[in-house]
Amino acid sequence: MLSIKNLHVSIDGKEILKGINLEIKPGEVHAIMGPNGAGKSTLASVLAGRDLYEVTEGEIIFQGKNLLDMAPEDRAKEGIFLGFQYPIEIPGVSTVNFMKTAVNEHRKHKGLDPLTASDFLRLMRDKKALVEIDSKLTNRSVNEGFSGGEKKKNEIFQMAMLEPKLAVLDETDSGLDIDALRIVANGVNKLKTAENSTIVITHYQRLLDYIIPDVVHVLFDGRIVKTAGKELALELEEKGYDWIKEENGK
Amino acid sequence: MAKEEQDKILDEVTQSDYKYGFVTDIENDDIGRGLSEDVIRMISAKKNEPEFMLEFRLKAYRHWLTMKMPEWAYLKIPEINYQDIIYYSSPKQKAKLESMDDVDPEIRATFDKLGIPLDEQKLLSNVAVDVVMDSSSVKTTFKQALAEKGVIFCSFSDAVQEHPDLIQEYMGTVVPIQDNFFAALNSAVFSDGSFVYIPKGVRCPMELSTYFRINAENTGQFERTLIVCEDDSYVSYLEGCTAPMRDENQLHAAIVEIIVKDNAEVKYSTVQNWYPGNKEGLGGIYNFVTKRGICEGKNAKLMWAQVETGSAVTWKYPSTILKGDGSSSEFYSVAVTNNHQQADTGSKMIHIGNNTKSTIISKGISAGKSSNSYRGLVKVTKNCEGARNFSQCDSLLLGDKCGAHTFPYLEIGNKSAKVEHEATTSKIGEDQIFYCNQRGISTEDAIGLIVNGYAKEVINKMPMEFAVEAQKLLAISLEGSVG
Numbered sequence: 134m135l136s137i138k139n140l141h142v143s144i145d146g147k148e149i150l151k152g153i154n155l156e157i158k159p160g161e162v163h164a165i166m167g168p169n170g171a172g173k174s175t176l177a178s179v180l181a182g183r184d185l186y187e188v189t190e191g192e193i194i195f196q197g198k199n200l201l202d203m204a205p206e207d208r209a210k211e212g213i214f215l216g217f218q219y220p221i222e223i224p225g226v227s228t229v230n231f232m233k234t235a236v237n238e239h240r241k242h243k244g245l246d247p248l249t250a251s252d253f254l255r256l257m258r259d260k261k262a263l264v265e266i267d268s269k270l271t272n273r274s275v276n277e278g279f280s281g282g283e284k285k286k287n288e289i290f291q292m293a294m295l296e297p298k299l300a301v302l303d304e305t306d307s308g309l310d311i312d313a314l315r316i317v318a319n320g321v322n323k324l325k326t327a328e329n330s331t332i333v334i335t336h337y338q339r340l341l342d343y344i345i346p347d348v349v350h351v352l353f354d355g356r357i358v359k360t361a362g363k364e365l366a367l368e369l370e371e372k373g374y375d376w377i378k379e380e381n382g383k
Numbered sequence: 384m385a386k387e388e389q390d391k392i393l394d395e396v397t398q399s400d401y402k403y404g405f406v407t408d409i410e411n412d413d414i415g416r417g418l419s420e421d422v423i424r425m426i427s428a429k430k431n432e433p434e435f436m437l438e439f440r441l442k443a444y445r446h447w448l449t450m451k452m453p454e455w456a457y458l459k460i461p462e463i464n465y466q467d468i469i470y471y472s473s474p475k476q477k478a479k480l481e482s483m484d485d486v487d488p489e490i491r492a493t494f495d496k497l498g499i500p501l502d503e504q505k506l507l508s509n510v511a512v513d514v515v516m517d518s519s520s521v522k523t524t525f526k527q528a529l530a531e532k533g534v535i536f537c538s539f540s541d542a543v544q545e546h547p548d549l550i551q552e553y554m555g556t557v558v559p560i561q562d563n564f565f566a567a568l569n570s571a572v573f574s575d576g577s578f579v580y581i582p583k584g585v586r587c588p589m590e591l592s593t594y595f596r597i598n599a600e601n602t603g604q605f606e607r608t609l610i611v612c613e614d615d616s617y618v619s620y621l622e623g624c625t626a627p628m629r630d631e632n633q634l635h636a637a638i639v640e641i642i643v644k645d646n647a648e649v650k651y652s653t654v655q656n657w658y659p660g661n662k663e664g665l666g667g668i669y670n671f672v673t674k675r676g677i678c679e680g681k682n683a684k685l686m687w688a689q690v691e692t693g694s695a696v697t698w699k700y701p702s703t704i705l706k707g708d709g710s711s712s713e714f715y716s717v718a719v720t721n722n723h724q725q726a727d728t729g730s731k732m733i734h735i736g737n738n739t740k741s742t743i744i745s746k747g748i749s750a751g752k753s754s755n756s757y758r759g760l761v762k763v764t765k766n767c768e769g770a771r772n773f774s775q776c777d778s779l780l781l782g783d784k785c786g787a788h789t790f791p792y793l794e795i796g797n798k799s800a801k802v803e804h805e806a807t808t809s810k811i812g813e814d815q816i817f818y819c820n821q822r823g824i825s826t827e828d829a830i831g832l833i834v835n836g837y838a839k840e841v842i843n844k845m846p847m848e849f850a851v852e853a854q855k856l857l858a859i860s861l862e863g864s865v866g
């Protein structure tokens with residue numbers, strides 16, 4: 134599904150990712166953990182095509198296609214979804230209008246006709262129920278004035294609407310209360326199929342109690358320095374990152 | 384987004400083409416360049432005008448000679464040579480028009496191309512249209528259907544011939560000839576325009592619309608619109624404007640006068656899309672317009688709604704004199720400037736009657752190297768009790784080479800007045816664009832979504848038939864621009 138080889142990324146001449154290698158197969162859930170500033174969000178942004186970052190070396194192949202050649206909107210339509218660590222507010226643009234445009238762009242890409250208004254509203258209703266998001270939120274402008282947790286929930290709602298092949302969730306759990314965490318995790322699990330994959334970026338083992346990862350990676354100083362099963366998350370929770378730092382000579 | 388990328392996209396905006404810039408090849412009857420009393424006599428004679436019209440024109444001309452072009456607007460305008468303009472140019476047509484079939488096929492083709500077919504059956508079912516090309520009204524549709532209700536909707540020239548009493552009674556009462564430099568000039572040389580009269584108690588059964596088109600070279604367009612709404616009547620009126628692409632600037636100096644009597648209501652909408660000049664700032668229309676209405680009667684209502692995307696320079700402040708007790712006025716505006724366009728627009732609300740109410744909602748959108756200013760006046764006279772005004776001026780910037788300015792003026796002469804003013808400035812962030820991109824929405828569509836969301840409040844006030852057009856126009860005029 135996704136194959137990242139020797140990925141080097143800089144911003145303003147400063148190297149942030151220093152040779153990432155990552156293979157994800159259909160149906161897998163990978164967790165990426167790592168200290169603040171390690172480069173987790175950078176990796177997520179590069180996957181989504183943010184051109185703030187310069188890819189200096191390496192390649193990313195997604196479903197047989199060279200991802201780095203594609204515009205962000207084309208990557209999205211090919212099935213990559215990024216749940217933002219800090220979702221953006223778009224005042225004046227209603228969530229309904231925003232989602233309708235997005236969903237119909239995805240459909241157009243697949244050669245399908247746009248949804249009728251009633252079909253679209255039905256889809257909205259079903260997905261709202263799935264992630265237990267309040268209509269009060271979806272009736273407002275995109276993320277405008279949403280609380281931190283509400284924004285995160287809205288990311289999962291949008292993911293449910295767009296049914297991506299690869300979802301990259303960047304700290305979707307931070308800022309969520311216990312109930313919201315369970316709801317969001319349930320939403321992610323319900324959307325899981327044998328074909329689609331998920332990358333979960335998180336600082337907390339807690340989320341991984343709900344979303345069980347197949348593989349856990351530790352990203353440290355721009356490199357993946359450790360890869361293991363889900364027990365690695367528990368070990369990190371217990372011991373922190375110092376032993377990783379020591380192992381890597383810092 | 385990288386800086387060069389931004390610049391590249393900003394450059395692309397400037398390449399989005401003006402889609403109405405063609406020229407129609409028709410024979411024109413013009414009077415040559417220059418302005419003098421003789422020229423004015425000639426215009427008046429060509430139009431076979433009664434004596435009072437010639438007097439009005441000459442008085443205005445003599446006054447204009449004593450005036451100077453205003454300098455206070457936040458605009459940079461090269462000097463205009465008023466002797467280099469053709470003041471009267473009319474598409475040559477054989478004899479008088481009796482039916483639609485008599486309209487010159489070239490002119491018909493022009494309006495077809497603009498999406499305004501002249502055949503009545505092809506028109507939007509509920510809109511009567513008057514089209515004015517250069518100095519002459521080409522055709523007014525649905526004249527008959529309106530006449531049955533007693534509504535008069537015709538070209539200004541026809542009105543001078545057929546209803547001279549009404550013209551003499553109302554013309555120049557809201558915008559007097561000495562009002563300002565361009566008003567005086569227009570009063571001296573105006574060639575055509577539209578006249579609307581709604582009798583007492585009549586709700587005009589359809590939208591009325593005038594379509595202005597500048598076609599001939601070196602001509603100025605000076606039209607006048609006069610709308611009179613008797614007690615308890617209602618009309619919704621819309622004007623649209625386009626012009627060909629030319630390297631030299633062309634002058635458009637119009638006057639709109641609106642008189643609203645007891646309990647009557649007028650909605651006046653504008654979609655202004657004159658040629659804005661090319662991306663280097665060459666050519667384009669100078670749009671200097673005086674629009675003013677008076678809510679003369681009690682509880683009279685006047686609403687202005689405008690979407691302004693064209694012109695190299697726009698100077699325009701639709702205003703309302705709230706004279707009748709309990710009268711009210713609203714002003715809703717979206718003004719887009721791109722490339723080298725300059726706009727200085729806003730509104731004036733003059734509260735005279737008691738318990739009068741006004742609302743000003745102004746949304747400026749600037750892109751490219753353009754400059755977009757809001758200038759508004761709220762005036763409450765000394766004896767006016769209980770006046771209320773709410774003004775909101777928002778600016779949206781795309782890119783960092785454009786500018787937005789707000790100049791609100793308040794003159795409050797009575798302590799009972801309640802006046803509120805709010806202003807915001809925002810930018811379309813590249814993070815917003817990226818967020819949309821990540822959901823599968825292209826940058827163009829993202830800007831369209833954001834701009835239309837921003838302008839929604841104003842667009843919603845336009846007649847339904849035109850709201851969609853206005854939305855498209857906004858998207859087109861900002862094609863490719865990101866901040």
Ligand SMILES: Nc1ncnc2c1ncn2[C@@H]1O[C@H](COP(=O)(O)OP(=O)(O)OP(=O)(O)O)[C@@H](O)[C@H]1O
Pocket residue numbers: 144145149167168169170171172173174175176185218
């Ligand atoms: N636009 C930028 N300009 C300069 N430096 C940047 C920029 N974006 C990220 N960086 C730097 O790149 C490094 C990696 O940042 P990134 O956001 O990927 O970390 P992270 O692993 O997601 O951290 P966190 O756990 O705090 O979210 C940090 O040192 C950060 O300061």
Ligand SMILES: [Mg+2]
Pocket residue numbers: 173174175218303
């Ligand atoms: Mg991060």
